[in-house]
Amino acid sequence: MRRGPWLWAAALAAYAFLYLPLTIVVIYSFNDSRLNAEWVGFTWHWYHELFHDEDMLIAAGNSLLIALIASLSATLLGTMAGLAMHRYDLKLLNFMVLAPVAMPEILLGVSLLLFFIQVLNLTLGMLSIVLAHITFSIGFVAVIVRAQLTSIDESLFEAARDLGATPWETFRYVTFPLILPAVIAGGLMAFTLSIDDFVVTFFTAGVGVQTLPLRIYSMIKIAVTPEVNAVSTLMMLLTLGMIVLASRIAPDVLKGKV
Amino acid sequence: MARLELRNITRRFGDFVAVDDVSLTIESGEFFTLLGPSGCGKTTILRMIAGFEFPDAGQILLDGIDLVGTPAEKRPVHTVFQSYALFPHLTVGENISFPLRMARHAAADIRQRLKEALEQVRLGGKAGKYPHELSGGEQQRVALARALINRPRLLLLDESLAALDAKLREEMQVELINLQREVGITFVFVTHAQVEALALSHRIAVMNQGKVEQVDEPARLYGFPRNRFVADFIGQITMIPAQVEESAHGHRRLVVDGLGEIVTPLPQGVVIGDKGVFAIRPEQVRIGVQAELAELKNHFTGEVHSLLYQGDVSVYRVRLPNGTMIEALLPNSAPGRAELFKVGAEIKVGWRHDAGVFLHE
Numbered sequence: 225m226r227r228g229p230w231l232w233a234a235a236l237a238a239y240a241f242l243y244l245p246l247t248i249v250v251i252y253s254f255n256d257s258r259l260n261a262e263w264v265g266f267t268w269h270w271y272h273e274l275f276h277d278e279d280m281l282i283a284a285g286n287s288l289l290i291a292l293i294a295s296l297s298a299t300l301l302g303t304m305a306g307l308a309m310h311r312y313d314l315k316l317l318n319f320m321v322l323a324p325v326a327m328p329e330i331l332l333g334v335s336l337l338l339f340f341i342q343v344l345n346l347t348l349g350m351l352s353i354v355l356a357h358i359t360f361s362i363g364f365v366a367v368i369v370r371a372q373l374t375s376i377d378e379s380l381f382e383a384a385r386d387l388g389a390t391p392w393e394t395f396r397y398v399t400f401p402l403i404l405p406a407v408i409a410g411g412l413m414a415f416t417l418s419i420d421d422f423v424v425t426f427f428t429a430g431v432g433v434q435t436l437p438l439r440i441y442s443m444i445k446i447a448v449t450p451e452v453n454a455v456s457t458l459m460m461l462l463t464l465g466m467i468v469l470a471s472r473i474a475p476d477v478l479k480g481k482v
Numbered sequence: 483m484a485r486l487e488l489r490n491i492t493r494r495f496g497d498f499v500a501v502d503d504v505s506l507t508i509e510s511g512e513f514f515t516l517l518g519p520s521g522c523g524k525t526t527i528l529r530m531i532a533g534f535e536f537p538d539a540g541q542i543l544l545d546g547i548d549l550v551g552t553p554a555e556k557r558p559v560h561t562v563f564q565s566y567a568l569f570p571h572l573t574v575g576e577n578i579s580f581p582l583r584m585a586r587h588a589a590a591d592i593r594q595r596l597k598e599a600l601e602q603v604r605l606g607g608k609a610g611k612y613p614h615e616l617s618g619g620e621q622q623r624v625a626l627a628r629a630l631i632n633r634p635r636l637l638l639l640d641e642s643l644a645a646l647d648a649k650l651r652e653e654m655q656v657e658l659i660n661l662q663r664e665v666g667i668t669f670v671f672v673t674h675a676q677v678e679a680l681a682l683s684h685r686i687a688v689m690n691q692g693k694v695e696q697v698d699e700p701a702r703l704y705g706f707p708r709n710r711f712v713a714d715f716i717g718q719i720t721m722i723p724a725q726v727e728e729s730a731h732g733h734r735r736l737v738v739d740g741l742g743e744i745v746t747p748l749p750q751g752v753v754i755g756d757k758g759v760f761a762i763r764p765e766q767v768r769i770g771v772q773a774e775l776a777e778l779k780n781h782f783t784g785e786v787h788s789l790l791y792q793g794d795v796s797v798y799r800v801r802l803p804n805g806t807m808i809e810a811l812l813p814n815s816a817p818g819r820a821e822l823f824k825v826g827a828e829i830k831v832g833w834r835h836d837a838g839v840f841l842h843e
Binding site: 377379380382383384385386387388389390393397398401402 | 532533534553554555559560561563564565567569570571580581584585628629632
């Protein structure tokens with residue numbers, strides 16, 4: 225089919241709307257001026273500044289640590305949830321695992337805050353942030369793992385048992401290798417969700433701990449300096465890298481072929 | 483002692499009785515086939531022997547020991563699945579040696595037996611390939627080698643040839659027969675394809691609606707079906723309503739309305755007054771002009787109603803004087819004589835006094 229010029233124009237406009245703001249952020253992170261107003265000249269200055277900003281480095285360290293622990297835990301729990309959702313045809317189970325994915329973040333943030341303080345009597349900090357991030361990541365991992373499982377011929381699992389593998393060996397030698405791409409992709413998704421989360425983190429962080437998104441937010445309350453542009457650019461690169469990696473490892477899952 | 487014995491096996495799914503009080507005995511070294519239409523319970527029986535389903539009642543005895551309660555992985559029974567179920571993330575070699583690894587065989591032993599197994603199924607150079615790199619026939623042979631490598635006491639085959647195209651299927655049938663003879667392992671084969679069952683099996687159990695209708699050798703099953711279902715399911719057959727009457731000498735004789743007596747052996751147990759059908763295979767019916775059929779005990783005049791040219795044979799449908807249609811098969815052995823008799827022509831049909839069977843209502 226020949227595509228008309230209007231279709232091309234509409235597509236171009238849509239992509240421009242999506243990517244132009246991001247491009248501008250990246251460009252101005254190299255701008256040799258305090259203001260995001262006009263292009264003066266190229267500089268690495270803001271990146272240099274960034275890597276000597278003590279608070280920023282601490283926040284970045286916190287974010288990485290939280291994302292690492294939260295994504296690993298969510299991968300483990302989400303994989304288990306995905307396996308259970310595949311094996312047992314329980315509507316309620318599906319609903320309970322997937323609800324946090326669809327729930328408005330602000331609602332999740334508020335309810336977790338109340339839960340941590342009033343029910344668990346927990347001091348807000350790293351632990352509460354990690355728990356909150358695990359909560360909203362499990363569903364994503366579970367969905368990806370379950371999608372992979374449904375694409376696998378059921379008789380493979382029976383064949384393994386038939387040929388002498390115990391249920392554990394069947395999981396170890398057949399099921400797990402076959403869902404591994406989805407597990408890794410799910411883990412990477414969880415990582416990117418965690419590292420740039422703002423709303424839920426804002427409610428569950430308390431006063432002591434800062435993460436990168438929280439730090440950026442507090443910086444722009446004063447003024448949007450090109451340092452913010454620089455850190456945003458780096459985060460963008462990291463997240464993009466993760467998504468590309470995930471789609472390479474489990475192409476079917478992210479292309480929605482399931 | 484029988485290799486496998488099913489004793490009064492019943493399996494229900496809700497209100498549906500998939501397997502209804504089935505008893506079967508399968509001998510050691512036998513190629514035994516469960517044949518029937520889809521939903522007749524044959525696959526459920528196979529899955530119960532393998533350990534994926536459990537009977538609601540009855541026993542499954544392997545060499546005299548009840549298997550019910552033994553998990554699938556502990557049964558010395560392996561299955562060749564319809565989809566082959568080859569592990570896509572493992573190579574051909576890893577697939578075939580999987581059962582040995584699960585049974586904790588020594589590495590040297592695994593290597594040796596894998597080599598033998600690969601040779602046996604003529605996949606010598608393919609050990610490092612992945613299943614998706616193989617043809618359908620090769621995948622089939624990997625599945626067979628994998629299921630046979632640690633010498634199960636029973637090999638189950640679930641519609642294992644169904645996925646192959648017609649030509650390859652015929653080749654695999656020959657290979658399967660040779661392989662079974664070579665390894666001497668008892669095969670239990672499930673299929674809905676009657677031609678396949680007849681070609682491969684030592685004995686066949688024909689199943690219908692959860693019950694076994696008849697267990698027999700292929701030739702007996704084909705020649706002497708016990709009831710109308712078996713007669714109809716296996717091969718082509720013409721069935722003509724008939725009843726048993728008393729002859730002038732007080733003997734039993736078979737009579738068809740509007741046609742007269744048909745000379746055929748009547749089995750014991752059939753008594754005067756019985757109603758049923760006379761069933762005869764198309765290849766038993768001869769077709770021709772008066773002279774060549776005169777010596778046959780049964781011969782009738784008919785009219786060629788239609789004819790179906792099939793290459794090797796032609797199938798004639800002949801209308802008998804009482805209106806019934808009978809099918810006759812004529813081999814096209816002489817070239818250019820496919821249409822020996824024209825549609826509408828008056829001809830004779832006849833069959834021997836020992837052809838055909840009487841089946842009770």
